[in-house]
Amino acid sequence: MSDRYLDFANSGVGGWLTGALGLPRPAPLQRRAEAGAGLVGPLLLGPDGNGRLAAILGRLAGAAGQKTHAAWSPDVRYGGLVFDASNCVDAASAQGLYRFFHQAIRSVAEHGRILVIGTPPELMADVGGEAIQRGLEGFVRSLAKEARRSIAVHMLYIAPGAEGAAESTLEFLLSPRSAYVSGQPIRVGAGVAGVDQAGHKGRRVLVTGASRGIGEAITRLFVAEGAQVVALDVAGAVEGLSALKAGLGVETLALDITAPDAAESLLADALARGGYDVVIHNAGITLDRTIARMEPREWDSVMAVNLTAPLAITRTLVEGGGRRPNGRIVAVSSLSGIAGNMGQSNYALSKAAWIGAVRRLAPQLVEQGITINAVAPGFIETQMTAAIPFAIREAGRRMNSMGQGGHPADVAETIAWLADPASGGVNGQVVRVCGQSLLGA
């Protein structure tokens, strides 16, 4: 649960020693707890203060008490650099991208944000436009590896006309809430329209696997944001559930989601409560073993908990009316599902399956005002990862652009953004929460 190297390297004697030995010194990230949830600033907006989001960014910055700048100054440390590359159609028009970052990148403050905005490549008029817009992703991934370890770098593709649907995403990406999300493309489309609400106040949220780790962090964040959380976990986790109930006042539900009648009884419960606004499929297990040694029950249990049960619950709740309008579903996938992992053929299958499930369900559910997305955590500091042998744990922790593991709160923040009623333009996506892990597919 605790990263002693990170603490040590940032202590007095540790800082001296790591410096003298040339060892890496990852900077502790600043999250909501340290830096609040508001926009970073000041923002430098390129090119030349223009771009199709300039007005929105100006308003968001103003509301957060931050300034926007149209021209680079050597005397300013910027909290965020934002470049709108939406109009790049070929290499010549991409020169502005180079000039902006060549000049400004050293002016980003510690814990700052870098954001490149593009047009979804497939919406460009011709092959040159699609090529350069797709190329931005390679550019951003490179910048994320070059930037200092406390700086997150984001690529945001916004469909033409969907600028108004991007606010909640801009607020996430340009704030401490996205501290451990970096170096990947995120898309905003038209999605679910006509939503006035932002934030989770009064929303009814179901969190599975809520008793500890990432599930507990999700529960705590939604409660702090004013949601009415129903914390679900197996009967064996009743102690953790009771603690949540006592500490946070949440309602709890002891249920084995793999029981034959689980989906139906969850639906009955949901209908009695008036339905859920948000369902977070967080419950999951690992039973690691190479396939040659894996036992049938290890294969079957992982499939049942991680895939079959949450798919059945999703279907039953949606078809049975257990959802309220403008619903949000977020599943917890995994970097293992993206990249595969030794000893996790069962787990990786179940988590990769959610990439397919989200892709299929997103366009179907959007007609009912529901979005569905997934998060894919990398190395997160939990009891689960604390049990990993030291050397492997250290490798997992350091092999990312931040040089450290993430916190359960980082996953929770990402889920809260996706589940926001104002995030209706974000649908069918799989967002990594991994500090730009080197690992991938």
Place this chain on the structure above:
Amino acid sequence: MSDRYLDFANSGVGGWLTGALGLPRPAPLQRRAEAGAGLVGPLLLGPDGNGRLAAILGRLAGAAGQKTHAAWSPDVRYGGLVFDASNCVDAASAQGLYRFFHQAIRSVAEHGRILVIGTPPELMADVGGEAIQRGLEGFVRSLAKEARRSIAVHMLYIAPGAEGAAESTLEFLLSPRSAYVSGQPIRVGAGVAGVDQAGHKGRRVLVTGASRGIGEAITRLFVAEGAQVVALDVAGAVEGLSALKAGLGVETLALDITAPDAAESLLADALARGGYDVVIHNAGITLDRTIARMEPREWDSVMAVNLTAPLAITRTLVEGGGRRPNGRIVAVSSLSGIAGNMGQSNYALSKAAWIGAVRRLAPQLVEQGITINAVAPGFIETQMTAAIPFAIREAGRRMNSMGQGGHPADVAETIAWLADPASGGVNGQVVRVCGQSLLGA
């Protein structure tokens, strides 16, 4: 160019020493030069000798003098395991996948192949089917990390009805030709139909950047396969071109592809020759520097050589009739374009752009009987990688499931498969040649 650790670890004293010290001992891969280009064998076909490709595989194996088996035997070392998971629609039906590999995986011979066949997820009838088919990718990536270092593991999605278009791909994936390709999904669709020819005999092939490294390997392989190669490079590489001409009898073309009239003069030349069957966009440069230090000419040159010029040549040749029917275009992208890389914001942009270009052009060109694909090399042993500082080079070499760098011939083999007239069902894809590098997106 030479991997001394690999050589040492596989020598007498080196083998003893690495064993005693617990150091990794990657096995030298067996390629065409060591093991021929034919099918591995015997093949174990699951489930129970059935599957929609059983007849085709039986025929291909027979033609290569190999046997197929329908039932696992503890006494056989299999050259290849093939499991058809096309009909998996949920976790219950995926149990067969577990049982097959749980039993058989230890029976794969060194340098063997593992192949899982699936249905393209988006073609499944419902969300459960799409989920499990997409999940296969996570399963295969995990198996590729578990398998011994000389074994390549492949995931092949074949559209229903496209089985007949899969032969050239099966021959590639189940042979020494795919030694350094592993752990990723490859797709076969209907694509370009009605092609009788297989192999490159008599085909006219343009290779850019042909004078050395990967380009030279491509040239040598196509010549060995009976193609008429035109080897193109800049005037400064005339020595390498002359050597190719003298050694292989290829025609050569000294041309700067970034010259303003390059595309037009290439078209004129192509028309004079009767057009090309195959164009390989291999020419590329790196000019690495962090964006803060990068000079404008470093940004511009990389864009011009790697992106703008080959896009212009593609357009000019296609529109000008410089292609013959059943044409093939293959571009060399890069793992940098997929994952990004420190100091390569220019290169990564240009190489990621080809992922977009290929996606856009594939459905357009297929109407003219042309396919376009890309390969994305990981760490390949060339003069370019030999210039990388030792520690970084060693990390790049070892951070993949094979524990070693690839050879230029591995990239050439992959290109030759994609460029085969019989590979018309493979279109719009980006195939990594990286030994399942850990690095990814």
